[in-house]
Amino acid sequence: MLASFHIENFSALTDQILAATTAEVETALNSRVCTLDDLAALLSPAAEKFLPMMAARSRELTALRFGKTTQIFAPLYLSNFCINRCAYCGFAADNAIPRKKLTINEVEREANILKQRGFNHVLLVTGEAPAKAGVDYLEEVVLRLKNKFAALSIEVQPMEQEEYARLFRAGVTAVAVYQETYDRRVYNQVHLAGKKCDYEYRIATPARAAAAGMREIGIGSLLGLADWRAEGLALGSHLAWLRKRFWQTNFTVSFPRLRPAAGAFKPLINVTEKNLSQLMFALRIFDPDVGLILSTREEARYRDGMLGLAPTRYSAGSCTDPGGYSSNDHTGEQFSVGDHRTIDEVCRVIVNKGLDPVCKDWDREFQLN
Numbered sequence: 001m002l003a004s005f006h007i008e009n010f011s012a013l014t015d016q017i018l019a020a021t022t023a024e025v026e027t028a029l030n031s032r033v034c035t036l037d038d039l040a041a042l043l044s045p046a047a048e049k050f051l052p053m054m055a056a057r058s059r060e061l062t063a064l065r066f067g068k069t070t071q072i073f074a075p076l077y078l079s080n081f082c083i084n085r086c087a088y089c090g091f092a093a094d095n096a097i098p099r100k101k102l103t104i105n106e107v108e109r110e111a112n113i114l115k116q117r118g119f120n121h122v123l124l125v126t127g128e129a130p131a132k133a134g135v136d137y138l139e140e141v142v143l144r145l146k147n148k149f150a151a152l153s154i155e156v157q158p159m160e161q162e163e164y165a166r167l168f169r170a171g172v173t174a175v176a177v178y179q180e181t182y183d184r185r186v187y188n189q190v191h192l193a194g195k196k197c198d199y200e201y202r203i204a205t206p207a208r209a210a211a212a213g214m215r216e217i218g219i220g221s222l223l224g225l226a227d228w229r230a231e232g233l234a235l236g237s238h239l240a241w242l243r244k245r246f247w248q249t250n251f252t253v254s255f256p257r258l259r260p261a262a263g264a265f266k267p268l269i270n271v272t273e274k275n276l277s278q279l280m281f282a283l284r285i286f287d288p289d290v291g292l293i294l295s296t297r298e299e300a301r302y303r304d305g306m307l308g309l310a311p312t313r314y315s316a317g318s319c320t321d322p323g324g325y326s327s328n329d330h331t332g333e334q335f336s337v338g339d340h341r342t343i344d345e346v347c348r349v350i351v352n353k354g355l356d357p358v359c360k361d362w363d364r365e366f367q368l369n
């Protein structure tokens with residue numbers, strides 16, 4: 001039985017962060033190794049006046065660990081069926097949107113378009129409906145696509161370790177599973193029905209995927225649900241916990257901010273671009289090796305400004321509805337996208353910033369087992 005990660009008291013994280021002093025922020029900025037207490041200081045209101053220094057430190061560490069590379073990927077939505085009712089999501093079971101699950105041939109058609117556009121890393125996304133898009137379907141998709149792409153990640157329903165192991169053998173290289181919020185009270189408030197209501201099962205999922213041998217695990221919080229500062233400290237704690245147990249695994253963190261979606265949900269708290277920047281700089285300083293993902297949820301202007309400062313991976317040219325790359329007959333999308341540029345346009349900006357867009361940073365040949 002795998003050990004579990006816990007956040008005992010989410011509001012205590014907020015209290016710790018709000019109590020941080022200027023002196024503690026300075027200590028954190030000058031530390032060679034950043035502790036969780038240092039992370040709390042970097043996330044605090046006291047750190048806001050140090051934002052330019054945090055950006056400079058974050059830029060330096062990002063360049064040291066990742067060189068000039070900015071990885072590029074695209075999501076490929078396979079299905080928008082979902083049994084859960086997450087108050088904030090366009091795919092929620094009670095939203096009356098057109099539903100679609102791609103056939104294997106339709107998946108291949110979408111994949112061919114992404115390949116032609118230059119993508120070599122694709123994130124396969126589904127709603128959470130195991131009876132529609134379960135492990136058998138995902139395995140079939142992966143077996144069909146694995147020779148087209150260097151990396152295939154999944155963002156689907158949480159699974160058992162054996163199911164992850166099966167998908168890893170089929171060719172999945174990475175699993176993304178976001179806790180959405182580490183605040184159990186808010187978690188219960190926004191997850192209204194379905195298996196996702198089980199906070200414990202979800203928070204234990206990254207460890208199950210890592211134990212199954214996945215090369216990379218992505219964790220994240222959906223910003224706009226609970227105190228973003230405390231989410232940052234919870235993410236840092238979860239990351240440190242996972243690193244201790246799965247030292248051979250690569251980790252990434254995502255910071256999706258809530259976007260307009262079907263339904264009438266409004267973010268419970270406002271998270272600004274400045275807040276998001278502080279969060280990313282703090283995480284980079286805390287864990288210089290972690291991959292940080294900035295998706296097309298964010299506006300082009302903001303994504304361009306953040307290049308080289310902390311994020312290491314960008315999505316580009318994204319459609320968030322199944323079949324959206326090959327058809328104009330759009331089904332329901334998960335959320336509306338903030339950056340509508342093509343991969344070529346995004347890559348051009350990356351190059352103009354003196355960075356290298358990288359579409360392939362992995363090959364199955366590297367895999368030992």
Ligand code: SF4
Binds near residue numbers: 090127
């Ligand atoms: S967030 Fe995921 S689980 Fe929740 S409704 Fe949307 S697709 Fe379903």
